[in-house]
Amino acid sequence: MARILYSGTRNASSWALRAWLALREAEIAFEEQVVDIRKPQRHGNLARIGAFSPPAAVPVLVDEGTVVYDSLAIMEYANELSGGRLLPAEIRSRAHVRSLLAWQHSGLSGLCARLSFESAFYPRRRPMTAGEHAQAQRLFAVWEDELTASGGPHLAGALSLADLAFAPTVVRLAAHAPDTARWPLARAWMSSMLARPALREWLEEAARLPPVYLDDYAVEGDAPQ
Ligand SMILES: N[C@@H](CCC(=O)N[C@@H](CS)C(=O)NCC(=O)O)C(=O)O
Structure with a gap:
């Protein structure tokens, strides 16, 4: 089977x-x-x-x-x-990675609700709102702290489920020209995630499809780019 x-x-x-x-x-x-x-x-x-x-x-x-x-x-x-390749072997590190996973899974406190995954593939994307920018900065700070604590190159050192769970968020934010000036480790990690062959394969296929437009993307007062 x-x-x-x-x-x-x-x-x-x-x-x-x-x-x-x-x-x-x-x-x-x-x-x-x-x-x-x-x-x-x-x-x-x-x-x-x-x-x-x-x-x-x-x-x-x-x-x-x-x-x-x-x-x-x-x-x-x-x-x-895979024999546990995508979670840390050490129990506390594993629990910490699982808390990142759980946070992502339960909504990231509604981070950037209108910056849908679909919007990452729109040919014309609007600028982030001030609220979305603030939420993005908060997330970059969390990622920067994780990378500092682990020593990188991934959130928990080696590649883990946490990196993969955040991958669509990286795609959504990267497509909206975020300001990452204060977060060099997070910026490098995002670039490395976007360069992974499997993610690139998915994104290349996504980019060939007709965009899926959602009604709540446009925000009053924001001119599309
Ligand atoms: N918590 C679920 C969410 C899955 C989900 O919302 N999937 C969408 C597509 S990305 C879907 O199939 N939604 C069905 C619906 O909204 O009726 C998971 O992590 O798998």
């Missing part, structure tokens, strides 16, 4: 990207079925996923008949399949 990842539209599914990236970076073999989550086919396609996965969402991994849903569970499973 096969190991199949049901993932999502490349320029619209940041959660699927996290699961896909963890499997790829852990060098786990899997087949992929991309589920088109764009409207109007979104509803029917996700209903089909709902026939075997209670959240009726992507990503979902079906491994030898076992259904693993939610990106976080798939990322943890990818780490376990």
